[in-house]
Amino acid sequence: ALACGPDAVQEMARACGFGRKTGISLDFERPGLVPDTEWKRRERRDGWRDGDTCNLSIGQGALLVTPLQMGLYAAALANGGTLWQPRLVREIVPVDGERQEIAPAKAPDGPHWIERHIRVVREGMRDAVNQPDGSGKRARLEQVTVAAKTGTAEYGVKGAGRKMTWMIAFAPFESPRYAVALLVEDGVSGGTTAAPRVKQLLTRVFNEVEGLALPPPPPLQAVPDPVPVPESVPVPEEEPA
Missing domain, CATH: 3.40.710.10 (DD-peptidase/beta-lactamase superfamily)
Structure with a gap:
């Protein structure tokens, strides 16, 4: 990641569909976040560091993705690099009209993988x-x-x-x-x-x-309840000198 540099890592992440909406017809869809130098300077008031590049390259740090983005990314890995725009409707069948198929569309600016x-x-x-x-x-x-x-x-x-x-x-x-x-x-x-x-x-x-x-898989184990996190941690007062 350091040899490629942050710009290349960020560019590839965006080409894979992260940091932007997928185009599905849901008003509440979130774009996620691919952090970059400008974002960190604005939101964190700090400069971009090598550790940020390493974190981003493994999907950690400030990167935010949605399950739908990850599903489309999995599909692109499966098909060799085509990032599709998701759809909720495959076809429209009017009561008294001709069947209309909704053709799949490629997402713009998809990845170019070797x-x-x-x-x-x-x-x-x-x-x-x-x-x-x-x-x-x-x-x-x-x-x-x-x-x-x-x-x-x-x-x-x-x-x-x-x-x-x-x-x-x-x-x-x-x-x-x-x-x-x-x-x-x-x-x-x-x-x-x-x-x-x-x-x-x-x-x-x-x-x-x-x-x-x-064969049916074994029964699933329940996910344990998360450990409650206190809203604030008390700081002991300093004793007078």
Whole structure:
């Protein structure tokens, strides 16, 4: 990340759909945030540092994304680099008119990935699920090869231990048809909390939509209640000298 520089990292993040609305027809959609030098100077009154570049490159720091953005990003990884604009309606069928299909549209200014680079990323996501020591092994299916990436992001008061636990996935690896982004607030980690839920979701998809007979996954463990965080920490008064 430091060799590329912050501008290149920020440019790629925006090309992947982060920091801007996806174009879905929902008025309340949020764009998220790709922090840059101007933002940090304005909001934090501080300059951009190498640590900010490193944090941004791994999805930490001030970066803000939505589950929908992450789902579209997973789909782009699956299809080799096309970022699609999401839609809520596939077709319109008037009572007395002609069926009108709503064609999918590509998002403007999508990423331009080199094929060999995206192949390495896809293979890494496959191994994360299907290798014995992979962080996403709890999302593995028996008859379908799943590719995924876990994520665990701390949030809230520093030191409180609260986490956003993520997994993005696509399947089947060889010919992807489904992309998933799943977020669990206050989970343990992406691999521990999110991955089993992705496994449960994809099992139902492939059984009910694709007609497979995958065995049911084990019951999910409840997410523990977050540790309450005090609104303020009392500071002891100094004793007089």
